[in-house]
Amino acid sequence: MVLPLLTRLDHVGIACRDLDRAVALYQATFGLEVASLEVNEEQGVREAMLAVGPAGAGPGSLGVFVAGVRPGYVQLLEPLSPDTPVGKFIARRGEGIHHVGYGVADIKEALATVAGTGIRLLDERPRHGSMGASIAFLHPADLGGVLTELVEPLTSA
Ligand code: V0V
Ligand code: CO
Numbered sequence: 052m053v054l055p056l057l058t059r060l061d062h063v064g065i066a067c068r069d070l071d072r073a074v075a076l077y078q079a080t081f082g083l084e085v086a087s088l089e090v091n092e093e094q095g096v097r098e099a100m101l102a103v104g105p106a107g108a109g110p111g112s113l114g115v116f117v118a119g120v121r122p123g124y125v126q127l128l129e130p131l132s133p134d135t136p137v138g139k140f141i142a143r144r145g146e147g148i149h150h151v152g153y154g155v156a157d158i159k160e161a162l163a164t165v166a167g168t169g170i171r172l173l174d175e176r177p178r179h180g181s182m183g184a185s186i187a188f189l190h191p192a193d194l195g196g197v198l199t200e201l202v203e204p205l206t207s208a
Contacts, residue, residue: 056161057153061202062100062124064150066137070129074099077125086124087182095135100124100181121204126152126181150188150198158185158203165189165201177203 067073077083083101090097102122128149130138140149155161158177166172171190180186183205191198 056155056164057201058156059121059154060123061121061152061154061200061204062126063148064126064128064152064198064200065147066128066130066140066149067146068129068141070097070099070127073127073129074101077101077127083125089181090131091179091181092131093178094180095131096137097129097131098181099127101127121154121206150200152186152200152202155201155203158187158201161201161203162187170194 065073074085078085078101083103085099086102087100088098102124104122128137130136130141132138133142137149162172162175162177170193172187173190174187177185177187180200180202185203187201189199189201
């Protein structure tokens with residue numbers, strides 16, 4: 052295992068009640084473009100990834116990869132129903148930062164290493180994430196109240 056385990060900041064997940072309005076706000080305020088828009092039934096969300104440089108910020112860029120470099124993203128998350136992680140979060144705390152996602156080189160290896168430290172895994176095995184990534188969540192109560200996501204991109208940066 053190569054340390055550090057976390058290779059880059061991949062995304063900040065932000066819970067919102069209305070995805071279209073949130074996307075419009077980020078576009079109007081910061082000029083960010085939507086790199087992907089997906090429904091993830093397993094996670095109970097409709098979500099948009101908006102690329103934030105360096106590669107994703109270029110004019111006309113689709114915000115995915117430029118020269119093999121994956122940008123960071125803002126991930127806007129709208130719950131599919133109240134009875135989902137993001138739906139429950141909004142009911143309890145309102146809109147706001149929901150989780151932080153970090154890049155890892157090998158998610159299965161990373162999960163095994165983290166489990167060995169005693170941090171609780173919310174996912175024992177990787178799940179399907181945005182833009183074809185493999186993702187897994189770590190318990191916020193064991194990480195200072197921060198829901199933490201490990202992300203192995205479809206194509207490694
Ligand atoms: C809940 N809690 C959080 C939290 N959500 N703390 C920090 N950050 C969050 N996002 C706290 C909450 O304040 C309570 O603390 C406690 O957890 C129990 O709350 P709950 O409402 O009863 O919630 P649970 O226990 O049913 O579920 C909470 C967890 C759940 C974190 C276990 O949300 C989960 O499994 N999340 C992982 C999946 C996920 O979030 N998917 C959506 C993003 P107190 O009051 O007891 O202290 S999908 C995504 O990011 C994708 C697809 C992607 O990036 O590609
Ligand atoms: Co996420």
